[in-house]
Amino acid sequence: MIEVKNVTKKYGSFKAVDDISFEVNDGEIVGFLGPNGAGKSTTMNMITGFIDTTEGEIIINGNDISKKPRKAKKQIGYMPEGVPLYNDLTVKEFVNYMAELKLVNARHRQEKVEKVIEETGLKEVENKLIRNLSRGYKQRVGLAGALVGDPKVIILDEPTVGLDPKQITEIRDLIKELGKNHTVILSTHILSEASQICEKVIIINKGKIIAIDTPENLEKKVIKGNAILITVEDPKNNMENLKEKMPDILDIKLEKQIEDGTKQYLITSKKDSDIRKQLFEILPKEDIVIFELKKVEATLEEAFIKLIENNKGGEE
């Protein structure tokens, strides 16, 4: 379990992280979301003890990272941003070195190194120099370095940056697998990633936490009504008057005019009413032909943008 209590990090008078608190329970996969420069890496660097907090405390499974660094750090596997590696070492030497650094008992070291190399799919390149590996493999080596010695907490800073789609899927699957018996914190600015693999999302902006919730709840939170995207042929421009005929409609907005003469509108209606059936009944009477109609699902993307915008509004 990770407890972050009222943590602030100041650089001079600039607050990179401003009084954040949250908890991550055992076996949870938590995503850290935020635009670039929001304070994600700073927070992770504080949790892993790479940098000190200016105020507040961070407790890893009961051990304060600044007071009992040895005990606390022993429980953490960290893959920093950009995946720094020792390029002069081979994969096996690197993982072995990480195991030594992490105080893995010499008797079990060999076996644990082998196990982690196996798990991360590095067996075939274990004797290659890291500098000669492709980006995807390097990422896995970084992951292997974080995993060796079975730390209970895994912290990954932007684990999928720079990978091709297939590698991204592989790494994500691996992280999900890890989540079964580890506590995982990962940062990302790819929202779909967070909604796919994380059970809980922490959205951070300008050093402040603006939301902590499950991806689904966050998505629900931002939806004020039902949105429907509709493409119609409407020679008499009757769409504009639709609002009077259907009181449930809150707003009709012309999204775009398509070359073949059809128009696309975004219709928002009250939260609890589904107007699709009504649309099909009423529109033909108004000489409007429906080409396409679909319900718009809110995404984490929108939740994110909305939350960040709200946050801005609050400040000004």
Add this chain to the structure above:
Amino acid sequence: MWAVYKKELRNYFLSPIGYVAIGVFLIVFSLIFYVTNISIGAYDMGNLYYNTALLGLLVIVPLLTMRMFSEERKTGTEQLLLTSPRSITGIIFGKFFAAVTLIVITLIFSLSYYIVLCFFKAPNLLPTLAMIFGFLLVASAAIAMGMFVSSITENQVIAAIITIVALIIPSFTGLLTVIDLMNNYQKFPAGIISLSEVINLLAYAVMFILFTIIIMQRRKSVK
């Protein structure tokens, strides 16, 4: 400490640096051997070690120390190092002793010159060992200083240049003689172990090791 020590020592020999350092040492040592011994037929090795300490360390020490922390900082691997459960002090000593070990290796090579001289007239062994011991202390002090320099910049070249300058200025210009290491390598070449020289050199090394520890600790809070 030993994990870092082993890795650093191996790294010297995985990259050309270890070989270059030993090679440069032997070249400088051989040239000076020719001047101070062969050409004038002297069998005393005091001048040989003195001049090698004066000239050879200028090249070897920056080679060994310039990468120590600056490279780790530049490539980001210091994040791996400093988030491991190892203490900063242990990491610093590991790196320091790895570099010192390289000097020990070169000094073992230097004994071959002693053997060469034995064919003509054997120099006294104990005074020679005192010279070597002193050389090791001077080198350790210089390494500690170079290590400190490496911890304050992420640019290896700058680290190397500052280290060289810090070694050259006191020895060759007469400025800042307080920090002149060679001031404390005066009695060793005569085969005498002087307590004041030993203490001065050790203090110099300890001081810079402490500075390095302070810098690395402090970087945690200001970074």
